[in-house]
Amino acid sequence: MRRYAVFGSPIAHSLSPRIHTAFARQTGIALEYLAIEATRDTFPAILAASGVAGANITLPLKEVAFAHCRSVSARARRAGAVNTLTRTDAGWHGDNTDGAGLVRDLTERHGVDLRERRVLLLGAGGAARGVAPALLDAGIDALYVVNRNSARADALADALGDPARVHARGWDALPTLGEFDLLVNATSAGQTGTPLPPLPMALAAPRSVAVDLAYGRAAVPFTAWARAAGCAQALDGLGMLVEQAAESFQCWHGVRPDTDPVYADVRRLTDTQPVSD
Incomplete structure (x- = not known):
């Protein structure tokens, strides 16, 4: 065995x-x-x-x-x-x-069409690196990588090699970015006990989908924010897992x-x- x-x-x-x-x-x-x-x-x-x-x-x-x-x-x-x-x-x-798992869960289980979508990716660590290429391959229009350490966001954007679609920003830029069709929380905040930094409600629109790559208690702060912001779907990462x-x-x-x-x-x-x- x-x-x-x-x-x-x-x-x-x-x-x-x-x-x-x-x-x-x-x-x-x-x-x-x-x-x-x-x-x-x-x-x-x-x-x-x-x-x-x-x-x-x-x-x-x-x-x-x-x-x-x-x-x-x-x-x-x-x-x-x-x-x-x-x-x-x-x-x-x-x-x-990870990326294949996320895309399959979003598209086949939850009916999310990723084509030509504007996507916000919170975090630039291993989880974010795992899903970013698959989101690009699924046909999204733009990917904004936002991290508290802007140098890590820059490094991930450079590694993805798609400057026309991938944009790196620091956390303080969030209020200026407008609405997103898909919001992905790939930070470790919920899993490490660190509070998720405040997120502007203006990031979400009535048709937005929000997904936390964590699940269970770790996903609660982000999914609660997504529901309060009016997202159409607030998902955790259990399906991706x-x-x-x-x-x-x-x-x-x-x-x-x-x-x-x-x-x-x-x-x-x-x-x-x-x-x-």
């Missing part, structure tokens, strides 16, 4: 073991899937000692994992961050399934599981017992 795991900090309440165990049961694949605590400093040694055949990577390790890979996929290279590791004879191969997990599962096992029953299961769980990943 092969072993897989999700690495991050904090990680104790991760839903990834439940999701991958459900996928394995559905597809008849025998595996063990664990949640393993690791910080930036301890991650390389803990990964080496884990004996896993593959791994998912979450906060705050996605950029650390990228640097640890012997090879990476094209989408991981564009992101500069990795959320999926596969052990090979040559070393670790890195991929990033399930869809990116399915992408990882396919990378490892060559089969894509049915995500709908697994999403329904974890949605019921989070509705009655909020958790965070």
Whole structure:
């Protein structure tokens, strides 16, 4: 039985073991899937000692994992961050399934048309890097990357290599940016206990969709703001979590599981017992 795991900090309440165990049961694949605590400093040694055949990577390790890979996929290279590791004879191969997971959840589960949309991306860390390329590939019209550290926003915009559509701004520029069709919170504020900085209500319009890449309690401040601002949809990242997990599962096992029953299961769980990943 092969072993897989999700690495991050904090990680104790991760839903990834439940999701991958459900996928394995559905597809008849025998595996063990664990949640393993690791910080930036301890991650390389803990990964080496884990004996896993593959791994998912979450906060705050996605950029650390990228640097640890012997090879990476094209989408991981564009992101500069990795959320999926596969052990090979040559070393670790890195991929990033976050963007594909977000786009699939938005378009197929929630009916969001991303074409020609004006998008605000809050944050410029590993989570933001993972989803930005996929949003561009989905046909959005403009992507504004906003971060409290404007140099990190600039670095992400430069890495994306699409100056006609990608614009970097500091947090203080938010009141000047106008309305957005899609607002994506990719900051770690809710997951680390740091308050989300104030957001102008004028960023949202009646048809806007807002999504927090976190879920459970961590997503509450942003989704509450989105509802107060009048967004048509205020979503958390649970659907993205399930869809990116399915992408990882396919990378490892060559089969894509049915995500709908697994999403329904974890949605019921989070509705009655909020958790965070």
